[in-house]
Every structure is written in C-alpha cells, then in structure tokens.
Amino acid sequence: MTALAPSPTLSETTRTTPGAGWLLRLHRPALYLWIGAVAVLAVVLLWLGGPLTDSAATAWREYDKSCDTGGSCRYDQDSIVRYKDVYAYTTAALTALPFVVAAWAGAALFGRELEHGTAQLAWTQNLSPTRWLTTKLIVPAVLVTAGTGLLVALHRVMWTAGDGRIDTADAWYANLTLHANGPTTVAFALTGLAGGALAGVLLRRTLPALTLALACVAALRFLADQLMPHLWPAxxxxxxxxxxxxxxxxxxxxxxxxxxxxxxxxxxxxxxxxxxxxxxxxxxxxxxxxxxxxxxxHYWPLQLTTTALVLAVAAALAVTAFVLLKRSTAAPARVRTEAAA
Structure with a gap:
C-alpha cells in the first residue's frame, strides 16, 4: 500500500494557496476518510434498497401465505433478519455522522490548530483570522452537505422501497428513521461543524473543544425532538x-x-x-x-420547519465563533501595532 505524501508545510501552503486547496491538503487524511465512509454507506444503502428489500419482501409474502393460513410456515427467515440488521446498522451510522463531524471539527479542524499555534502562524503571513475561519467553515460545509445529503436521499429511497412490503419495517415516525430520511440530518451535521468552530475558538484546546462540540449536537438533537411535534399544527x-x-x-x-x-x-x-x-x-x-x-x-412540513430552526442555530454558532475570534485577535494586533510605532 502506497504511503500518503506528507502535507506541505504551513508556510508553503499559506504563501501559495491560502484557500480551499490549502485546507484540503492540510486535512487530506480526513478528506479521504470522509469520501470513503460516504462511498461505503452509499453502496450499502443501494444494496439494502434493492436486493435485500426484494428478498425480505418475498419472505414476508411467503410467511403471510403459509403461516397465516395454517400452512407449514415455510419462509426465508434469514432474509428478513438480514434486512432488519443492515437497516439498523446503516440508519445508526447515518445518525452518528453529525457527531463524527462535530468531533472532527472541534478536535482537529479548530481546537488542535489553535492549541498548537498552527492557526496563529498562518495569521502572521497572508491569511487573516477571518479568512482562516471562513475557509475552514465553507469548504467542509460543502463537503459535509454533499456527502450527508446524498446518504439521506439514498436512505429515503431505500426506506420507500420497503414501505408497505416489509411488515417489520420502521414507521416513518420512528425517531432514527424520521431524521435519517430527511434534511434534519444534514442540518445536524452542519451544526456539528459550526459547534466545533465555536468550541475551538472559545476553548483553544483539542479535547475540551471536541467535548463541547459533541454536547452542542446532542443538546440540539434532543431539543429538536422535543420541539418538532409542536412546529406544525397537529x-x-x-x-x-x-x-x-x-x-x-x-x-x-x-x-x-x-x-x-x-x-x-x-x-x-x-x-x-x-x-x-x-x-x-x-x-x-x-x-x-x-x-x-x-x-x-405532515412529514415534509415537520422536516422543513425543524431543518430551518436547526440551521438558524448553526448560523448563530458560526457568527458567535467569528465574533469571539475577532475579539481575541484584535487586542494582540493592537499591541503589536503600538509596539511597532
């Protein structure tokens, strides 16, 4: 297996491409892991929504035909169990993605760079703190939205393929399915990114920032579950x-x-x-x-209103991160200017 080439040094990347290219090179392993995880989950969801759903639906027809009529009850139980297991694993993995994004954003994307001084070194060259934070939010946000959005769409296609055909399939309002089938999962992932930014700027330490970012997503997920039923007339x-x-x-x-x-x-x-x-x-x-x-x-009205609310929180977290970063970097810059004068 070919080893990955070492990432360019900070001084090289900030002198040449202080934008998306610099960020992608600096976090190349995380990019590869994200693409790989999305690709694997996408393949499994396609498999689940196609062959596994068909075989499980056939097994349920056999069950209804023989067992309910007092027959010999011959059906393919393994197909039903396999569908149920793979569905549970993929839905849980999709549910966990916002927490993975939050952990990475709080720890590696923001907390570690601020703790080790990598970000401060970039600010002394041709990358301002505001531009640094903007790039670190926009580029991952595009990748997170694209990857999570694709998986949510495939999950809904997969769930729709089994709806009404598989007796033990989750109802549309089952908690994990409710979010995995809609854009709230994408909104939670973006909240994890914004929460990681705020945690990193606020705490400037890897593990505390990771913990705070995870807590932000967990708290928002809990509040969204509580508020969602009341965001649309029942x-x-x-x-x-x-x-x-x-x-x-x-x-x-x-x-x-x-x-x-x-x-x-x-x-x-x-x-x-x-x-x-x-x-x-x-x-x-x-x-x-x-x-x-x-x-x-009411599924889509509930999804869209909840998504709008969660995105508003994510935007508030991001704006707060910008405000805190500006305040924390303004004083040292003023001191340096006065000293130079």
Missing part, C-alpha cells in the same frame, strides 16, 4: 370509549375527553371491554378518547 381524532385510541403517526398528546369537551389525563384503564373501566370512566365523566398526532402527510 390533527386531533376523538373516538368512543369502546373503540379506544385511533390515529397513527407522530404522537403529540392523548387522553380522555369529558362530557364538557375537556381533555384530561388517561388513568390507563383501557377500553370499556376491560372489566371495571366503565366505572372508572363514569367517575371521571369521560365520554371518549382523543389522540393528537401528525399523519404522514
């Missing part, structure tokens, strides 16, 4: 006590409806088929159940 369906709950989708709220139309908490008794539940509901003056949820038709 649908409320009311059913009788005998029918129980109805409505399938991203759940927002559920409970009992009283005779006055008020919504109250469900004591968890069940439908009126369960012995004693009629008395429980009579004491509560309950007349039915309500379910507030988002049907599948």
């Amino acid at each position: 649908v409320t369906q009311v059913t009788s006590l005998a029918d129980g709950y109805r409505g399938s989708g991203l759940n927002v709220d559920s409970g009992l409806v009283t005779a006055t139309g008020a919504h109250i908490a469900d004591p968890g008794c069940g439908s009126t088929i369960v012995a004693g539940c009629k008395t429980v509901y009579a004491d509560l003056d309950a007349t039915g159940f309500y379910t507030t949820y988002h049907p599948e038709s």
Whole structure:
C-alpha cells in the first residue's frame, strides 16, 4: 500500500494557496476518510434498497401465505433478519455522522490548530483570522452537505422501497428513521461543524473543544425532538370509549375527553371491554378518547420547519465563533501595532 505524501508545510501552503486547496491538503487524511465512509454507506444503502428489500419482501409474502393460513410456515427467515440488521446498522451510522463531524471539527479542524499555534502562524503571513475561519467553515460545509445529503436521499429511497412490503419495517415516525430520511440530518451535521468552530475558538484546546462540540449536537438533537411535534399544527381524532385510541403517526398528546369537551389525563384503564373501566370512566365523566398526532402527510412540513430552526442555530454558532475570534485577535494586533510605532 502506497504511503500518503506528507502535507506541505504551513508556510508553503499559506504563501501559495491560502484557500480551499490549502485546507484540503492540510486535512487530506480526513478528506479521504470522509469520501470513503460516504462511498461505503452509499453502496450499502443501494444494496439494502434493492436486493435485500426484494428478498425480505418475498419472505414476508411467503410467511403471510403459509403461516397465516395454517400452512407449514415455510419462509426465508434469514432474509428478513438480514434486512432488519443492515437497516439498523446503516440508519445508526447515518445518525452518528453529525457527531463524527462535530468531533472532527472541534478536535482537529479548530481546537488542535489553535492549541498548537498552527492557526496563529498562518495569521502572521497572508491569511487573516477571518479568512482562516471562513475557509475552514465553507469548504467542509460543502463537503459535509454533499456527502450527508446524498446518504439521506439514498436512505429515503431505500426506506420507500420497503414501505408497505416489509411488515417489520420502521414507521416513518420512528425517531432514527424520521431524521435519517430527511434534511434534519444534514442540518445536524452542519451544526456539528459550526459547534466545533465555536468550541475551538472559545476553548483553544483539542479535547475540551471536541467535548463541547459533541454536547452542542446532542443538546440540539434532543431539543429538536422535543420541539418538532409542536412546529406544525397537529390533527386531533376523538373516538368512543369502546373503540379506544385511533390515529397513527407522530404522537403529540392523548387522553380522555369529558362530557364538557375537556381533555384530561388517561388513568390507563383501557377500553370499556376491560372489566371495571366503565366505572372508572363514569367517575371521571369521560365520554371518549382523543389522540393528537401528525399523519404522514405532515412529514415534509415537520422536516422543513425543524431543518430551518436547526440551521438558524448553526448560523448563530458560526457568527458567535467569528465574533469571539475577532475579539481575541484584535487586542494582540493592537499591541503589536503600538509596539511597532
């Protein structure tokens, strides 16, 4: 295996190409790893959405035909298990990408260079701090958006191929699938990049910057999950006590409806088929159940509103990084100017 050529020294690269070329050469191993990871995941997703989905769907048809009718229950169980396993691994890998981007941005892209003085050396030549940070954000942002966007598109194609054909396939509102199928994953990855920039500029140490960048993505992911159901008007369906709950989708709220139309908490008794539940509901003056949820038709409104919110946070993190960098470099520059005078 041929060894990689050593990266040009900082002085050489900043004198010649203080832009995208300099950044790509300086972080060449990370670029190769990113391209390789995207390529591998893309191939696996294509395999999953094609042959694996077809074989699993065939196995489910065999199961429904023989087992449900009291037959000998002969079907290809291995195909079903294989599809489920590969789906789980690829979806988890796509979910982890924003955290990988955050860790790399906080540790290698910003924290390490500021800790070791590489960035400060570049600023003494023909690369200003603002241009340094701009280049380090724009070039990776393009690569992260392109790679993550491609994988999200392939994941959605793969999921659509199995929707309605594979009985154990994840519903559209399952948490990991919900984000892996849409642009929120791309927005989380860009937040990881911006969070890494802010963490590096703020802390100027590798491991603390890595930790803070990961915490930014984790916190934003948690908040996005909590806010997403409330970013678009939901649908409320009311059913009788005998029918129980109805409505399938991203759940927002559920409970009992009283005779006055008020919504109250469900004591968890069940439908009126369960012995004693009629008395429980009579004491509560309950007349039915309500379910507030988002049907599948709300998928894109939910995705787009959440993506816009996450991108706004990413932009705020990036702007804060620029402000902090400008403040931290302005004072030393002023001191040097006064000393020279």
